[in-house]
Amino acid sequence: MIKHRRLLAALLVCLGLAALLTPIATATATPVAIAAAKPVTIPALQEWTAGGRPYTFGASSRILVEPDHAGALSADATTFAEDIADLTGRRPAVLAASRHSARAGDIVLTLGSPDAALGEQGYTMTVDATVVLAARTATGAFHGTRSVLQLLRTSTTIPGGTARDWSQYPERGVLIDTVPRGYSKDWWHNLIRELSYLKMNQLDVALLGPRGLTKAEILDLTAFSEKYHVNLTPWLSMPSHAFDTLRRHPEYRLANDPDNPLTREAFDFTKPGALEIVRSEIERWIDLFPGRTWSTGADEYMKFPYWLAPTFDDFPQFKRFAQEKTGNPAATSYDAYVWFLNYVNSIVKEHGKTLRAWNDTLQSTGVLRLDKDIEIEFWIRPYPVEKTLTPQDHTDPASSFGGHKLLNASMGELYYDSGLNLLDPRGLYNTFDVTRFNALNGRDVVTGEATKNLLGARLQAWMYSAPGKPDDTNEELAANLERPLRSLAQKVWGSPKLTGSYDEFITMMEDVGQAPGWVRTSKSDAVGTPVTALDADRRLNSLVTTASGRLLQSRQTEPGSFGWTSPQVIGTKITGTPALRRDVTGRLVFVARTTDGRLVTGRQGADGSWSAGATTIRTGVTGDPVLLADSLQRLAVVAPTAGAVWYGVQTAPAGHWSGSDLATSTTSTPSAVVAASGKVTVLAVDPDGRVVAVEESAAGSGRFGSPVVLTDGASGDLVVALDNDKKVTYFVRRENGQLVHGWQREPGGPWDPATAVLVEDSAGRPAVALDADGRLTLLVRTTAQQLIHRRQAVAGGGWVPGQEVLYGDLGGDPVVTTDAQDKLTLVVRRNDGLLIHKQQTALGGAWSPGAAFLATNLVPNAAPALTLDGTGRLTSQATATFGYVFNAYQKEPSGSFSRSLVVGALES
Template sequence: MLTESRTKPPAGRRRPRIVGAALALLVAALPVTAAHAAPGAEAAAPQTLPALTDWTAGQGTYTFGDRTRLVADDIASRRVARTLAGDLRAAGHGTVPVTDGPARTGDIVVDVAPGREPLGTEGYELRAGQRLEITGAAETGAFYGTRTLLQLLARGDTIPAGRTVDVPRYPERGVGVCACYVHISTDWLENLVRDMAYRKLNQLLLEIKVKSDRHPEANTWGYYTKGEIRRLVALGEKYHVTIVPEINSPGHMDPWIENRPDLQLVDTDGKAQPSRLDVTKPEAFAYYKSLVDEYADVFPARWWHMGADEYMLGSDFAKYPHVLEYAREKYGPDATPQDAFIDFVNRVEAYARSKGKALRIWNDGLTGANTVPVAPGTTVEHWLNVKVRPSTLIAQGHPVMNAAYSLYLVRGGFHTNTRKLYDEQWDPRSFEGEKLTSSKGITGAKISLWPDNGRGETENEVARATAPALAHIAQVTWGAAHPDADYGAFTARAAAAGTAPGLRDLTRVPVADGTYTLADRAGRTPARTVRVARTPDGYATLTDSASGTCLETRSGKLTLNVPLQPGSAATWETCDPENTLQRWQLTRAPGGLTLTNAITRMTLDAGPDGGLAQYPPDQETPTTWTLTQN
């Protein structure tokens, strides 16, 4: 997700400059079409991602130029047009005015026409001729038409004349991100939102920790401030990406209850389980409800995701006999421990529904060992092959999303094999353990990014690894699973589509490699001579010139192999190019730079005792550092 370089041609609008290997891919992907197709002649559809679901060639071309305007006559259309104008500017196409009609040659017309019901809420029609017209029955559809236009303009200012009606096959086209233990920078998440929208993906499902006002004891690092979340949600609304929050429960609750032993599940040996909420305790449910309420202040999405996966991971209900007692007391002598778990899910469902939100859960807890059914209408995200199959869930009336393990990317671990999936013509009907013949009841599919080995890859490495999977999931959830003859042609299509306008280049290091004097502006630590070197993934290492050691953060309790304690020390250790904890993001700040660890996402701060420590930026004002070249 890198921002492309831009340059200014001799005259007219600015346009992207594409260099190196990307140019070779682009040229290879160019369709062979006639500039002026004869009446009735067939021409290949222009290359976009997702591929256009149909294309009827016309005569001539549409040309984007200096006199082009964006014509929009109503409030919804103007919102779409203003977003497009900003993206055209960010993509290097200059400043294009937004105006009302009538349209003239060379204009781009954006229209939201509710009467076009066959287009649904997300489909659009695009017509290219003397002017270019984008029509949606709803604002979202018109917006997606503008994403197609941006991709067409990524290849030049001339677009072949023609018409397409482009409607998605599935309503949910998603990316799941666990920002649940480790912290992922908001810059990275904002890039992801823009990239998703550019490819017509519409759901970002975030397992995320928001800094709590009601439960300050839960504010261990990894959290996001409410201001950060509001900005992310606002960007999602602008780009028609719904941000769906998740607080996983009743398992994987340790980010929230590690300091609340009164809410933890306790086994027959008296051992508390910090990751498991005791579903039999009324105060545990009250605690979870209070978190739902607090999240509702910053997440307007109509869904609530409670996870509900792996509650008995590495254990079994037999170690917790009081759970069975609870279930039988509530549901009778034939009840099972699983019923207590389902009971908790259903109570969350009822509470979420009272807040105007529909519930989503993972599938692995639905083993068939329960006598109490899951509340109807609960969306099930199917990732694991268990006894209760997707077809059964659909028959029971549950919307089912395909979140197959084959679509996962795990930091430092398993990565989805996009080439294999493409060659097999995988589509959202292909679940773990079952292939369905119909798409009825399937809401769509998503890729999932997990931080199981949090230091295994940096954010920039994750972005690079995710790019092929992002393109593939966009294609298979919007249109045909196999639009090109082979995977090479598909990757060329993805390259030709370009990158989303406005992406931040998070691989940019603001100083050149070299030897510098590192000092904090307040003079709290001794200055030292360091060698700064850019890493292949776009961070920097700092090596002490005297000792040959590298700056690293390593102290404190590890979570997912990452030291996440605010205030823990940063020290000079033996250099290791594979050690991601020795990589730092250098960011310009007034009077100097801030240094943020690439993995912990905490800033390097100078303490009053002269020591170095890492802190979240909302807990300590980040130290400003200077690098003076020697």
């Protein structure tokens, strides 16, 4: 299906309708105060009345199942106990006992609630010295256990009160494309746990295809999804996309047209013996699935998009078939398609299930009508519009085509396409509405009595890569679904939001966390900031630290290649961000801090490899090191220690290290630069918040004079740069948020006592670079999460008044450099974990109005790297929450970026 939707993507771009594919983040709604007494859950509780004693979970807490309902609830109670044990480390006993025997700390599960408004999925939760979960069905009671788990995630004490909670729509789910790839058992179990934790109840999977699911996988998935009250719906594509069936029965292919791959995937059900094959294909699998639904797909039969040939009328056998089966000479070729879906429906109903089909091929023509009990999955309203059915047509009982249950699977808001289109959790949270559907000609809305036939909504994750784009990894897919699932869960459950601000909702998501029992599936555990540098062969090398303290090294297989070598461990017990630089011989050298406070170093061998160990050159180090080359081209390192700043230098180029403590100490990472005089100048923020500068007494001597105090009140990391006149300048944030700039009066000379405040409300570490015309350019994040840009009015002089906002919603600090054409380029982490990229449109000019994304799910406290590779193309690397390092590279010097899958070499 999805490869043809990629054709639609290209067409939409040409038509200027690409917004249907990539949702645009909308402005955050006005924040709504969170009710102080209302517990935080996702989705939020429908109703909450505070009162009564608080509940505390403890070592003696038990789960009681009232004896009359033990048969229906005991298995769920056991699952609940397992999840609590994973969450708290304490597994409560599960007993069949009356609520009247409950003691403080117990949780009671019961059925028989008289509250009809709760429906099949709702429950009440009464919190006092005990918690009592009461529902009309086992599913409702199980949903109540998910709320308790979320509340116990943040505290073992739950405030007293009573909740009534139910879903506005019966279905909330996700479709996972299993046709082109497989997923591990742990991956599937994680997803099912997550769905259940969010009270989402639907998982759709492809049964057959180039990959599909094995029988063993099916049995495991059905058992695990039943355990967690998730309905597993298989989809066996018929009559379209019938890959597997036609592989075994190629004689039933509709047409072998090389210009239309869809006809090669289409099953011609009009041929003798075809219907028997259809029945056998369905009955081969259907009874393995205990769920209530079965999908036949039925999308994109013969063609896509729909204004292209062929049509049903291009195949005369359809009309003959329809007239023969109906006995009606007025039957059309399209009626054959409707007859076939009704035939499949009859088979599915024999097995006690409900049939589902995509909407796109259904039309308002012919004499036959689709069986009313077939549920429709609506993803797009295609052209020609006059023949297609709207969501209202499908659902309205008064319509001749209506009365169907309809699932919102809108392409514009609910589609994830690997390598092409991301879901927008902010847009889902702010604006998604189950009653509203996208269409090529605008939106269609379901109104009136027809809304009663809306099932809910489902995310679609399609895993065919776009042309020239890499597939997302399974771990990347899971991470990219995490926030959209939470946004959709809130909107489709339909309870009042606890906040109108998506940014506040992010905090709630972090509080609720992932489902108990979630396990890591990634083999890679990178967590640090990647550092990159070119070696003598013009190949980029990349270092990154892992959660286990290993320092991993990898390098490009060829200059400019997006292929990387297998990882090599070149250090252990490493913490923080290492420093990497090429020495005078062309070999790379790193220095890094260990968990026990040692400063270690390693050097690349002549063949480009690294030794497995690292040499200790200092102890008592408390922060990240900085590497530079002094005026004699020897590598030098500056690192903070418990009581000083240590300066180490090679005794000769590529030689051993010696060093001494400088007459100052620091609470943050120091900075160092070689001044116009050739002397190394070290700047640091001392424990009293003063910016101090210490300078070499003579160039290359390694001996330093007394510190000079430049300003006070500093609290952030220093950034030091040389301006166009080679004057040393510094930028630092004060405790009050002011970003202060100071400078030398003349190159290599004394410091000007004056300072300039460039930004009033800075929040992070600034980034500074020289523009093509020699003017310093400053980029910094503010407390309002805006990216502020300022630049000098003239090279080496004052600054242009005012400040320019380049971007908003930042979650990290910018990194900036120049590309091969000397245009400034920046990358920065957005608040939602996206790595975005902006660049100047001309030398020394304005910045691009938009921003392209390069990676997703970035680690919040790890900065990206941005480096020119050996072919003049910028490469950016950033660490993801699931332990991989993304690698984004320019397609050509100064051009747009393309993202490689990941730097797979950093997987270990």
